[in-house]
Amino acid sequence: MARMPPKVSTTATRAALLAAARGEFADYGIAGARVDRIAERAGVNKERIYGHFGNKEKLFDAVITEALDDLTAQIALPGSDPADYVAKLTAYYQAHPELVRLLMWEALSYRGQQLLPGQEARVERCARKTASMSERPTAATARTVFLLTGLALFPSMMPQLARIFLGEAAGDQEAMREHAAAFAAAAMRDGLPGESPSGG
Amino acid sequence: MARMPPKVSTTATRAALLAAARGEFADYGIAGARVDRIAERAGVNKERIYGHFGNKEKLFDAVITEALDDLTAQIALPGSDPADYVAKLTAYYQAHPELVRLLMWEALSYRGQQLLPGQEARVERCARKTASMSERPTAATARTVFLLTGLALFPSMMPQLARIFLGEAAGDQEAMREHAAAFAAAAMRDGLPGESPSGG
DNA sequence: CGCTACACCAACCAACTAGTTGGATGTCAA
DNA sequence: TTGACATCCAACTAGTTGGTTGGTGTAGCG
Numbered sequence: 001m002a003r004m005p006p007k008v009s010t011t012a013t014r015a016a017l018l019a020a021a022r023g024e025f026a027d028y029g030i031a032g033a034r035v036d037r038i039a040e041r042a043g044v045n046k047e048r049i050y051g052h053f054g055n056k057e058k059l060f061d062a063v064i065t066e067a068l069d070d071l072t073a074q075i076a077l078p079g080s081d082p083a084d085y086v087a088k089l090t091a092y093y094q095a096h097p098e099l100v101r102l103l104m105w106e107a108l109s110y111r112g113q114q115l116l117p118g119q120e121a122r123v124e125r126c127a128r129k130t131a132s133m134s135e136r137p138t139a140a141t142a143r144t145v146f147l148l149t150g151l152a153l154f155p156s157m158m159p160q161l162a163r164i165f166l167g168e169a170a171g172d173q174e175a176m177r178e179h180a181a182a183f184a185a186a187a188m189r190d191g192l193p194g195e196s197p198s199g200g
Numbered sequence: 201m202a203r204m205p206p207k208v209s210t211t212a213t214r215a216a217l218l219a220a221a222r223g224e225f226a227d228y229g230i231a232g233a234r235v236d237r238i239a240e241r242a243g244v245n246k247e248r249i250y251g252h253f254g255n256k257e258k259l260f261d262a263v264i265t266e267a268l269d270d271l272t273a274q275i276a277l278p279g280s281d282p283a284d285y286v287a288k289l290t291a292y293y294q295a296h297p298e299l300v301r302l303l304m305w306e307a308l309s310y311r312g313q314q315l316l317p318g319q320e321a322r323v324e325r326c327a328r329k330t331a332s333m334s335e336r337p338t339a340a341t342a343r344t345v346f347l348l349t350g351l352a353l354f355p356s357m358m359p360q361l362a363r364i365f366l367g368e369a370a371g372d373q374e375a376m377r378e379h380a381a382a383f384a385a386a387a388m389r390d391g392l393p394g395e396s397p398s399g400g
Numbered sequence: 401c402g403c404t405a406c407a408c409c410a411a412c413c414a415a416c417t418a419g420t421t422g423g424a425t426g427t428c429a430a
Numbered sequence: 431t432t433g434a435c436a437t438c439c440a441a442c443t444a445g446t447t448g449g450t451t452g453g454t455g456t457a458g459c460g
Contacts, residue, residue: 027311028231029229029231029232029308031228031229031231031232032229032231032232101308103358104304104307104308104357105308107304107357107358107359107360107361108229108301108304108305108308110360111227112360114363115360115363115364119364122364123364126361126364126365130365139366139369139372139375140379142365142366142369143365143366143375143376143379144379144383145365146355146361146362146365146366147351147354147355147379147380147383149361150350150351150354150355150358151347151350151351153354153358154347154350154353154354155346155347155350157304157307157357158303158307158350158353159307160307160310160315161307161326161346161349162346163314163315164315164319164322164323164326165326165330165342165343165345165346166339166342166343166346169339169342172339175339175343176343179340179343179344179347180347183344183347183387184387186386186387186388186389186390187383187384187386187387187390188386189386189390190386190387190389190390
């Protein structure tokens with residue numbers, strides 16, 4: 001009945017496929033990724049992809065889910081120190097450019113603003129972030145967390161634009177990180193609309 | 201010698217192709233776009249694309265160049281009112297989601313941080329923005345303009361994430377616009393590092 | 401009128417792709 | 431040994447795609 005023991009090396013194969021797929025998808029996106037190339041990168045037969053994941057799209061979902069799980073495991077909630085949150089999150093994205101690209105490919109591929117099934121985990125995570133910022137969170141709180149996330153993500157999303165604006169100085173990732181954090185800190189110090197004052 | 205009079209309707213054909221390509225590229229990206237579909241959308245023979253633009257990639261370049269020219273023509277420099285700049289720019293992106301998607305596809309397709317040939321116009325434009333913010337602009341000034349741009353772009357880049365954070369309230373684009381502007385205003389009011397105070 | 405440039409149309413090609421299939425080999429557990 | 435599963439391998443299919451070509455129609459210019 002139960003099948004506990006993975007017979008040959010199924011978990012290793014699976015992990016190799018996920019790692020290879022992460023690189024391939026980050027490079028070329030869902031449509032541009034080549035199944036044969038993923039198999040080759042993983043040193044695994046192409047047919048195994050279908051055995052494990054069904055099809056290319058489901059493989060992509062598995063890849064991005066894994067990557068996001070890692071992020072949430074490593075980054076603390078914004079809580080009462082949003083500037084620190086922005087600094088840590090920016091650093092994480094700078095260290096994981098593949099994740100940033102995966103998120104962009106996903107955003108472009110799955111059109112529409114509708115929530116896809118299986119996104120409940122993300123909704124839950126984002127809600128937790130918002131909740132950590134205020135005891136009685138409003139839409140304005142959520143917008144603030146959203147923009148803080150943008151501050152952290154944006155530099156890694158558009159490295160070419162950073163280069164255009166900054167030239168050689170674009171290479172100084174630490175400076176960008178500190179700048180984003182300072183930007184967030186300054187903004188928060190003032191109290192955004194709807195946060196604490198002028199509650200209606 | 202000169203050939204002033206466009207014999208049949210070459211400018212109209214060209215314009216139709218550009219408009220159709222804008223939609224197709226925004227929807228599917230460079231790799232995902234289908235040349236036949238662009239021709240069909242434009243009501244023009246596929247062969248005309250190659251006559252006018254050479255190949256798919258050059259067509260994409262023409263599309264994005266045109267779109268960016270329109271933006272720069274309509275949006276004033278940040279100058280001394282960055283919050284207003286963010287508000288106006290956010291509104292522009294909200295009104296032109298295709299442009300946002302084109303920029304994302306481009307960022308993903310042309311890897312690396314190297315500047316591509318033909319980007320001089322963009323470098324010039326960004327330099328003007330930075331220069332308008334300070335009489336003696338530094339790298340910190342450039343980083344600030346860059347992050348302000350991010351504040352305006354991000355909500356349109358990740359509408360699904362906005363939905364996750366905001367739920368139904370994600371539809372209120374005006375609120376997001378105002379929030380981003382207020383965020384920028386609050387941040388600027390405090391003086392970012394390297395801007396005016398503590399100059400070393 | 402002839403020349404040129406543009407547009408239309410349809411067929412064509414060579415290359416490539418996601419996904420399938422069938423069989424051979426090896427490995428664990430009963 | 432037998433059965434169940436995982437892997438590898440190679441060939442196959444059925445459909446798609448960017449780009450080309452050749453031939454026809456037509457509008458303006460000199």
